[in-house]
Amino acid sequence: MSDNIEKDEFSGTQTTGHEWDGIKELDTPMPRWWLWTMYATIIWSIGYWVVMPAWPLVTDYTKGMFGYSSRGVLEQELAAAVDAHSVDRAALVTMELSNVKSDPQTYQFALSGGKSAFAVNCSQCHGSGAQGAAGFPNLNDDDWLWGGSVDQIYETIKYGIRSDHEDTRVGDMPAFLDDELLEKDQINDVADYVLSLSQSGQSAEAVARGKEVYMENCASCHGENAKGLREFGAPNLTDAIWFYGGDKATIVRTISKGRANVMPAWEGRLDDVTIRQMTLFVHSLGGGE
Amino acid sequence: MVESAVENVDVRPVNKKENRALFERREKIQPKKARGDFRRLKWIIMAVTLTIYYVTPWIRWDRGEGAPDQAVLVDFARERFYFFLIELWPQEVYYITGLLIIAAVSLFLVTALFGRAWCGYSCPQTVWTDLFIFVERLIEGDRNARLKLDKAPMSMSKLTKRVTKHAIWLLIGVLTGGAWVFYFADAPTLLVDLFTLEAAVIAYASVATLTATTYVFGGLMREQVCTYMCPWPRIQGAMVGDESLTVTYHGARGEPRGPHKKGQSWENRGHCIDCNQCVAVCPMGIDIRDGLQMECITCALCIDACNDVMDKIDLPRGLISYDTYAGQFDGNPEKKLKVRLIRPRTIAYGAILAFVGAIMLFTLLNRSILDVNVIRDRNPLFVTLSDGSIRNGYTVKILNKLHEVRKYHVEVTGSAGLQSWFQKEGPKDHTMIVTVPGDSVSSVKLFVSIPAANLKSKSTDLDVTVVDRETGETDTQNTSFKGPEK
Ligand code: SF4
Ligand code: SF4
Numbered sequence: 001m002s003d004n005i006e007k008d009e010f011s012g013t014q015t016t017g018h019e020w021d022g023i024k025e026l027d028t029p030m031p032r033w034w035l036w037t038m039y040a041t042i043i044w045s046i047g048y049w050v051v052m053p054a055w056p057l058v059t060d061y062t063k064g065m066f067g068y069s070s071r072g073v074l075e076q077e078l079a080a081a082v083d084a085h086s087v088d089r090a091a092l093v094t095m096e097l098s099n100v101k102s103d104p105q106t107y108q109f110a111l112s113g114g115k116s117a118f119a120v121n122c123s124q125c126h127g128s129g130a131q132g133a134a135g136f137p138n139l140n141d142d143d144w145l146w147g148g149s150v151d152q153i154y155e156t157i158k159y160g161i162r163s164d165h166e167d168t169r170v171g172d173m174p175a176f177l178d179d180e181l182l183e184k185d186q187i188n189d190v191a192d193y194v195l196s197l198s199q200s201g202q203s204a205e206a207v208a209r210g211k212e213v214y215m216e217n218c219a220s221c222h223g224e225n226a227k228g229l230r231e232f233g234a235p236n237l238t239d240a241i242w243f244y245g246g247d248k249a250t251i252v253r254t255i256s257k258g259r260a261n262v263m264p265a266w267e268g269r270l271d272d273v274t275i276r277q278m279t280l281f282v283h284s285l286g287g288g289e
Numbered sequence: 290m291v292e293s294a295v296e297n298v299d300v301r302p303v304n305k306k307e308n309r310a311l312f313e314r315r316e317k318i319q320p321k322k323a324r325g326d327f328r329r330l331k332w333i334i335m336a337v338t339l340t341i342y343y344v345t346p347w348i349r350w351d352r353g354e355g356a357p358d359q360a361v362l363v364d365f366a367r368e369r370f371y372f373f374l375i376e377l378w379p380q381e382v383y384y385i386t387g388l389l390i391i392a393a394v395s396l397f398l399v400t401a402l403f404g405r406a407w408c409g410y411s412c413p414q415t416v417w418t419d420l421f422i423f424v425e426r427l428i429e430g431d432r433n434a435r436l437k438l439d440k441a442p443m444s445m446s447k448l449t450k451r452v453t454k455h456a457i458w459l460l461i462g463v464l465t466g467g468a469w470v471f472y473f474a475d476a477p478t479l480l481v482d483l484f485t486l487e488a489a490v491i492a493y494a495s496v497a498t499l500t501a502t503t504y505v506f507g508g509l510m511r512e513q514v515c516t517y518m519c520p521w522p523r524i525q526g527a528m529v530g531d532e533s534l535t536v537t538y539h540g541a542r543g544e545p546r547g548p549h550k551k552g553q554s555w556e557n558r559g560h561c562i563d564c565n566q567c568v569a570v571c572p573m574g575i576d577i578r579d580g581l582q583m584e585c586i587t588c589a590l591c592i593d594a595c596n597d598v599m600d601k602i603d604l605p606r607g608l609i610s611y612d613t614y615a616g617q618f619d620g621n622p623e624k625k626l627k628v629r630l631i632r633p634r635t636i637a638y639g640a641i642l643a644f645v646g647a648i649m650l651f652t653l654l655n656r657s658i659l660d661v662n663v664i665r666d667r668n669p670l671f672v673t674l675s676d677g678s679i680r681n682g683y684t685v686k687i688l689n690k691l692h693e694v695r696k697y698h699v700e701v702t703g704s705a706g707l708q709s710w711f712q713k714e715g716p717k718d719h720t721m722i723v724t725v726p727g728d729s730v731s732s733v734k735l736f737v738s739i740p741a742a743n744l745k746s747k748s749t750d751l752d753v754t755v756v757d758r759e760t761g762e763t764d765t766q767n768t769s770f771k772g773p774e775k
Contacts, residue, residue, distance in 0.1 A: 129668030140672040140682075240677035240741075284712065286672065286682055286736050 114281025160265030171233035175258035302576035325593025346471035466499030
């Protein structure tokens, strides 16, 4: 097209030679500021490659002059954040857990740390508001399988329930039907008895039969008065709170097949400070003893 | 012209109506010094506004122990705004909204009455540009000297003048930025910190930014800010009515214009002698004889200039004067200026002002010094306790706006069998006395439980009443108690 070079008669600017419907494109040069900006960015990028990590290699990448890495910066910042709380952290591990409440500064530190640790580690099972679900205890209420004092909560979190920790707590709800310990009818009766402890509407005969079965098979764990025993994590069967569900079908299923949920042990996964923070946070939810 | 007492200036307005280009490279405007009533008025307003601006942060105000003693202070760090007697908390920013409404409507009112008086006299851009031009004249001389200096080749003396001028401009800029930051911190402390390099980075950054903007806007860009960057001229243009006062050239009296020799008769010609003094003094570089223009900031310097000319050639003043749009077609120079200040439009603006002002005053006078917020826990919505009763959790925030410790008694009412307890530092606490330090907020966790049998529906109304133990001041907040579906 070079032979097509011509000047536009109005502006005096050379045209590109392209023409559409009689309209010709002017070959106006780029504005100078624009060009300079582009050159500057080119120079900038070369400097950037030298100074900062930039180019991917086969197994590695160019590190840049100062060895900067955002991961390294993050690690530093995390360490600094932990460091910034060193006084509170030290106080929290040396103090008796049950005394922390009387030290507002440390207590506040524990509650906020515990809140976020809970959100990250516990909320998947216990719910974001610690409200629990069937099989996962509600931590807001005042019913505790293994005890609701700070020290008891601390142990539960640290060692877990039926976990792989050697100090873990174990409580067994046997599968009375599957292991052929009871007949179907007996299970039905004992379910009626258990229900009768907190609500009415069961047939008196069934309840009477169930009570006998209960005393023989269940009282050793749940207690003669059915108020539960914390050494075994055996729930109180007379209150309004049901761990797996309080309708008859669920109770029958619980007795027939047994229950054995696992609470992981957090010792070894989280440091002691975090476990203590979570303990105090859970205790503060309103049900702590 | 030889005989004329008036010098004829060679000046070209930037936007002559005969050949107004869509786009043109900016022409430098070198305004000539004006003398007269309006010029004096402008000096006075400049002195007053600048004094207010620079001095306000230094006024002290005793608020007692622990509170800043600065009369006007925007304390971002502690989230308080102090304005003499008034002390605002963040949740009271609606007062700022009120202030903005008042400012806007005042501007409308002033514009309806006097045209763009704001632009001409009290706009910071105008004030600082005027100050910068004053400095320029002090160092480089008036218009002619400056034009000559512009054309002269670079020399030692030109360089000295230029450097001095820009140095002083920058100094004014630094002082401006410096004054601004004093509104946001204790002024005397900050002043020392600034010099000992101990002030916050943000303080230096603010000073630097405001120095740069003051220098660039006031010294270098000047009228371009008003013409191209500022939205007010266009908005105010819409506020100006037929009866608003604006700077007006009385064409009927002035035309046909032309040079005039002393002794010549004024028969069959206008009073404008085409001396261009009015154009030369105009900081916006326009010719008011072309009629009211968007660029005109109604600074009235052209009025001063032309009155000066009229005095010299023994004609009555007021060829250019403040007049209404309606008035400019009336050629009678003797006619007394008659302005109707009270018109439907000004009455409407006045009424809005009075209304908003009254609301502000009322709320300010009845402002409570105790504020209570009750926030119900949403997760979980409610908890069933082992005895079957339902429990809800709340966070009660008590704001104590006084500068002294106050004790509050808190009570919850609304349902039979209701039980409440507070979780404070110690174990469960049923006493419900909350101590709030002065000028701060305390939040306490409140648990309320109600036997399930007493709940009539899944939502029950509760009242949280907070009583000041000493003064008896009471604040009751309504909240709800959630339970299972009934
Ligand atoms: S209006 Fe007044 S100042 Fe302007 S040119 Fe005419 S006589 Fe001169
Ligand atoms: S025309 Fe007159 S009033 Fe308008 S800006 Fe210029 S000098 Fe000021």
